[in-house]
Amino acid sequence: MTLVPIIKRDYICKLATEGKRIDGRKFDEHRKIEIETNVVNKAEGSARVKIGNTQVLVGIKMAVGEPYSDSPESGVLTTAAELIPLASPDFEAGPPRENAIELARVVDRGVRESEVVELDKLCLEPGEKVWIVFIDIHILDYDGNLFDAASLASLAALSTATVPAARFEVGEDYPLPLKDPPISCTSVKFGNFVVMDPSLDEEEIADARLTVATDKNGDIRAMQKGLNGSFTREEIQKVIKVSLDNGREIRKQLSESTGK
């Protein structure tokens, strides 16, 4: 775990001084993204997103339940992520650990704080019955940058979700009410280099990670720094710029895939 990364690190850094990345991308270029929706019949909405070889499946389930006491007229949103051993030789079975928890919380905040799901439209009886929206993130193949893949798959799954009102005998089905979503873009830093959409090789040697979610107005909606390295003020500006540029492209692709 320690020796191989040092050799790998040296190699990746050497390439970087020449302006190159291990898979031939530019520093600010993301891998090929594929978005496929409605892949699971039993879910109210679902999507599989591939970013390079990384593959994430998100399913949306809904149920009728009680609201939180401090927001009696709002639906409830719950996000869970499991790093199931299917996806990587390094993932272990068992309850979610730090990495899975951070992943779920960052995706959750991205959706929640930007009010992507219009929770105020998911109330059935104030204080009594509201819709609960479950976002379940299933990592299928882990080759780096789970944050962006999980976030994008969540947005795509939500975009195609139907409120199962008929099944719960509370009216007719209707599309889950949504607002424009912010797009998450993650960069990592190693040495003095900052690259967008890290592959697994790059993630393994990275010192610091920064995820920036931006909306269609170019505003910042969420950020999360990770790993035990640091960023300068200037590097942060640069990551935000790259996240805005890539976010614009990815938003377009999401919109085309979901027809919204």
Place this chain on the structure above:
Amino acid sequence: MTLVPIIKRDYICKLATEGKRIDGRKFDEHRKIEIETNVVNKAEGSARVKIGNTQVLVGIKMAVGEPYSDSPESGVLTTAAELIPLASPDFEAGPPRENAIELARVVDRGVRESEVVELDKLCLEPGEKVWIVFIDIHILDYDGNLFDAASLASLAALSTATVPAARFEVGEDYPLPLKDPPISCTSVKFGNFVVMDPSLDEEEIADARLTVATDKNGDIRAMQKGLNGSFTREEIQKVIKVSLDNGREIRKQLSESTGK
């Protein structure tokens, strides 16, 4: 764990080629069975079953609770088994593991699928209040063939159980309504030999296990194959035949012990 069983295996197989078993039984013969009922005062019903040195105690408790939403007029049946360290130097304290879970589920299915407990007679208020029946399996002494001992003890305990209606202030006590139970018989295979009611020595060297529950009409009500060996079609026929024959005897003994 690996060397001793090989020697033991060789010895037991050698005996088997001579048509003998380590404790002198015939291949299709079960050990002596003792059934004692009403052994625990606090339980609504209870029984201790000995099969040879194997000893299992089952207690039935009941409570008033909510039905499942998909069967609002049915009582609820719950089966739990613990391989408590009392019963064997190899059992560890802690939450149930694979073996205990399989045991509880096989006993549970034997009772549930054959509708031994007439759950439709355990409704108090449709959709609101029904009887919950708890079958708790306590292994006291483990010398092989827990499946049959636990299953038989569960049936004997159920047979003597009283619905504690008075204690719950919902009427007068009455016997738990039951149908004719299927009897489980377990065989194991080692080499080309198949023997009924394995002792611990035989279980330890067995390749495959097959449990067959049969009813008084000679029909099959449940089966479970276990361990990492295989059976041929013909061996399965043979095990079913032996299970029917022994099941008939055991059913008679159960009926005598419980007066039903």
Place this chain on the structure above:
Amino acid sequence: MTLVPIIKRDYICKLATEGKRIDGRKFDEHRKIEIETNVVNKAEGSARVKIGNTQVLVGIKMAVGEPYSDSPESGVLTTAAELIPLASPDFEAGPPRENAIELARVVDRGVRESEVVELDKLCLEPGEKVWIVFIDIHILDYDGNLFDAASLASLAALSTATVPAARFEVGEDYPLPLKDPPISCTSVKFGNFVVMDPSLDEEEIADARLTVATDKNGDIRAMQKGLNGSFTREEIQKVIKVSLDNGREIRKQLSESTGK
């Protein structure tokens, strides 16, 4: 863990034969006690108690909840203790283990059995709504004798607690109704010596521990013997006597600190 205590034990025993303790105290003398109340704003009541270098913080929280079915007109009392790793290099994170459980249960019984909190005055609607009183014991610095420190801090915190009726919209705030509390005093035995209020050094080499809670009438309200040594009948008498004497002093100090 085994060699150092033997040397330490020999040294402490040698001192004891000369009538001395490692920190200069007499056998029946407790360390300096400091009681500070209302140290946490969010709690309904709180207190920090220092006994020598041992430091315990207790916070009282209250909520409205359901009574137990066998005492429908009584409030509910719940005591939890965590030996958080903050307090000692030997404490580990995770769910409470034996020592923390015994601590919480002994403090809980001290409060419960002496009916310090007048639970019958904490009923809002018989059988439906009562006050739940949470006593949360936070060990901050562990230098011996957690039982007395935790117990005293619990009593001091309760003494200054306010029932948050206004926050729960069930009336006006009022002081938590309390009766005179019993005071816990703990002694340990090593060799033939029995000393009051053990420091950590003394606890580590102790054979047996005895906690005695006495009330203002000089009656005994709770006892708990611990560790794998024994006491003679005479030693127990002696410990009770010392606990009565010290209890009287500590009760006075508690009363002065809380103004009650």
Place this chain on the structure above:
Amino acid sequence: MKVDIKLIDDNGKRLDGRSTEELRKIKIEAGVLHRADGSCYLEWGGNKVLVAVYGPREAIPRHTQNPLRAIVNARYNMAAFSVEDRKRPGPDRRSREISKVISEALEKIVLTEQFPRSAIDVNIEVLDAEAGTRCAGLTAAGVALADAGIPMKDIPVACAAGKIAGQVVMDLGKEEDNFGDADLPIAISPRTNEILLLQMDGHLTLEEFNRALDLAIKGCHTVSEIQKKTILDKYQSVEGVE
């Protein structure tokens, strides 16, 4: 709730139009994951199952190692969104029992003696569940093990038969499972017809059991052909690339 559903119509057709001896539609794809040593995606009627195989690799923790052979750890898991009412993530008693019987079935067929002290991990994820997931999972596991190049005596395969509306039929669907009389899932080694997994719930006469067992074995052989074709296609496409 008792529901009055006619599981077989007057023409002998079942709810989804199948005849009594007909399997649901099956689609198998091998090598679908990048990180796994072997993988398989399988659709069987409305079931969707993904399997990843890792290993052989050192078994950890060490006390699980067998000095004489590899252990096979199948882990059957249902995605939270794979069923109508969301399932809490993590193993429950049902999934742990299924994991156990699938592990035992696979251990018989893998040449475990070649890899002492090792573990072969078979991760079975059910993405969409619609009756028969354990058969679908075991069948996909057979392909994923082959895709991983794990030496096996045979490619294990599973199929169920059952009884509905008084008749013995092949491969129960969702409503047939809920309202039928018996279900008999089995797994076999198709080369020898040895039975690796067998469970039965319900009510069968001895004669019905024999018919159901034969039908399930027949189903296994049909599915086995699809497995083999999948693996051959994958192998040839790789050959073609090189």
Place this chain on the structure above:
Amino acid sequence: MKVDIKLIDDNGKRLDGRSTEELRKIKIEAGVLHRADGSCYLEWGGNKVLVAVYGPREAIPRHTQNPLRAIVNARYNMAAFSVEDRKRPGPDRRSREISKVISEALEKIVLTEQFPRSAIDVNIEVLDAEAGTRCAGLTAAGVALADAGIPMKDIPVACAAGKIAGQVVMDLGKEEDNFGDADLPIAISPRTNEILLLQMDGHLTLEEFNRALDLAIKGCHTVSEIQKKTILDKYQSVEGVE
């Protein structure tokens, strides 16, 4: 709920007809289990307790080993069906505290120095519970340890005294425990009268405490005789066989 129960009648008799200094009926049987190294079945009033002893054997996990002596792990467990309202299986805070104080009491009496790095496991299963299970469990554990041939300084024994209706009495029963004033369970080494376990809940004057302690010690000695007879009978019956 306060209930008006007259715990002692005008003739000085208790609810179950006992006098104030009388024990409930006790029945002890040793060597009742096949697999355990030592075992004991004990009935004490309405309590039914089964104890199995395993060991001495290597303590695992290793970090629990003491290089100088054996550790004694008592594990007190109540069967789900042993109480009126079904108890969830597994240890709760009460059972873990009782396990701790019983372990500590037994460690004093077992010659643990003879078995460094070992564990002696004492599994106490309460099958029927009716006040005084910790005393019943510890008493049965003493017999099971002797049955297992574990070297001990003495056979530990337990008994409680308490206070009901203003009087100090021996061995509280169910209602006496629920509606009485104080309970004082103790365990002793009968040879030396050393006190191995002592807990007290309730309200006793100093003088009442002294009387209760003496009464509990007296009870311990009575129970000790039953223990010794059980072990002797078992030993002689084995002798007889040989």
Place this chain on the structure above:
Amino acid sequence: MKVDIKLIDDNGKRLDGRSTEELRKIKIEAGVLHRADGSCYLEWGGNKVLVAVYGPREAIPRHTQNPLRAIVNARYNMAAFSVEDRKRPGPDRRSREISKVISEALEKIVLTEQFPRSAIDVNIEVLDAEAGTRCAGLTAAGVALADAGIPMKDIPVACAAGKIAGQVVMDLGKEEDNFGDADLPIAISPRTNEILLLQMDGHLTLEEFNRALDLAIKGCHTVSEIQKKTILDKYQSVEGVE
């Protein structure tokens, strides 16, 4: 529930009377615990935080050891009584995420290469919580690490800025956090201005973000002065004693 609260009044004052660029009152004390290798008690507005540092010591279990450097385990924990509605004891998802980001921030600043295979444990207990506890905890951790004599490149320090009522302001209070538009907690190495921790929730234009970041950095420097004074005072008082 949407609440109509005027978070900034017409004079530019906030609910607690602060100006937009003003910090809440901060009080820091070092060396407050006897057992810990280093400790710190910190009050920041209504927040009360206690931090104890243990180590460097051997990391256990062994498989967590890094052969090249020490690991820093920050454990952020909220006392059950630190919030309005009692919090269940033990870690939840929020506290585990905060523990992770604080650990990562501290690992950058501690000279971990000096202590291979070791662990440095930083226990952060929140006793009273009122917005900004992660900044308060990290700031106190910096002082406690210094008090423990752990070699560091710098003393890490944290502070948040945010946006309320349309304005970028320093260090959000309770209501400002609940009803404001954005929160941006950061931690820096004050010597180099490197950013060690950064999280952002809410809605900021690019220009607002830049202003908020600058304001938070400015706040960090102010807090850093208080940290340094605390450590100096402690050091001098110890000097004085000797």
